[in-house]
Amino acid sequence: MLSIVILGTGTIAKHLVGALSKVKEVRLAQVVGRNQEQLLWFSGFAPISTDFKAIMDADIYLIAVKDDAIVEVSRHIFDKKGIVAHVSGATPMNSLPMENRGVFYPLQSFTEGRPLDFRTIPFCIEAQKEDAAETLKVLAGYLSDSVSDVDSQQRKKLHLAAMYVNNFSNYLYGVGEKLCEEEGLPFDLLKPLILETAEKIQVMSPKEAQTGPARRGDKKTMKAHLALLHDKKQIELYKLFSEAIKKVYEEKL
């Protein structure tokens, strides 16, 4: 039985507590956070407290707060014996001041109130001590089928990669929505294509999956597309992507 204290009351904390509450090998010892209103959400799952001086003893402390509050929160558990791990993609492990430190990073985009299948979420684990890494991996394994050793340098890069595939793709969806609206068409028309593009990549490499005029070097279509655009950012993106895609397939030749 692993006892866990969660520090933080945000979206990731909620997802983690929801998932951990279903694991019979886990005991949620406490959820601690400043935000009393948010904290109430957790009261059905664990004892709650707003007092960072009254943190209970546990095997693992998971810090699930904003990146710039991690260090401050960690000070309250400096003297604890358990493993202290944050759940951040962008924060190095050694930001934590204690010796028994680690990282428990679920690589996924968490949305408040939107359920996720935890078994598919990749958990990226790092720890200062070998036995702490093992324990964090056991905990991750209770939740997910995908558990990996990922050090701070790798995680930083992975978090950056996540910007491209998540944040930037989402912005492109927004451009698609805007272009539909300009023609009085519903964004719904693009949704099956968006889904298929993401599903295809589960079984094919992006290089294989690439289609379109830039890959074919179809200058006529690209010129016609550019003539339809007015927004400066949309034009810049179109040109930059077309060049970049073209380059990938020129290299192949």
Place this chain on the structure above:
Amino acid sequence: MLSIVILGTGTIAKHLVGALSKVKEVRLAQVVGRNQEQLLWFSGFAPISTDFKAIMDADIYLIAVKDDAIVEVSRHIFDKKGIVAHVSGATPMNSLPMENRGVFYPLQSFTEGRPLDFRTIPFCIEAQKEDAAETLKVLAGYLSDSVSDVDSQQRKKLHLAAMYVNNFSNYLYGVGEKLCEEEGLPFDLLKPLILETAEKIQVMSPKEAQTGPARRGDKKTMKAHLALLHDKKQIELYKLFSEAIKKVYEEKL
């Protein structure tokens, strides 16, 4: 019963024939194409021919060839009485020389050998004559639950929108893969995030769904990310997207 002749033997032709063969109200009268080898694939579904001078009579002729071959192929059926429709997103309807012309455009990314659920594919329909539009919509309705009137101007814009959400997103997946490879990490780590990003957009607007440092205006993280990048195109994309995303949320304030 609608009789259909398919002109072309490429990926879309195969998908269409596969789907149409399951519709009891449809008779596949013939598949015609120059490529004898590809044509053999169709022999289990319909009579096949390489002879464009021996095209049978039918209610609807679907031209499923490369964009720049549509006009040439259409000449062979100039004198037919049935409806002649191409399946292209980028080609105006009036590229077709006959009077009884139309467009039967399935907005999806088709991959050879990869099955798709046709019921979710948006079919964008246009026709010169009212009754031809009705007939094409009936045909589309046999295959899909999503059938819309979309004129040539709208379709052109929709096809452009598809570049952003499909071609360009796919390129971003490739950047993610590259960044993983640089750290010796499997691209698999990003796949659940890619899928969730696309699934989230099925029920939320891109604007709501947007997360990350650019939306938050988190300059520290953006600076740290840029310091990790070496590839010129990746840097350009990072900067362009960050500015563009920032702008969306500034406008909101």
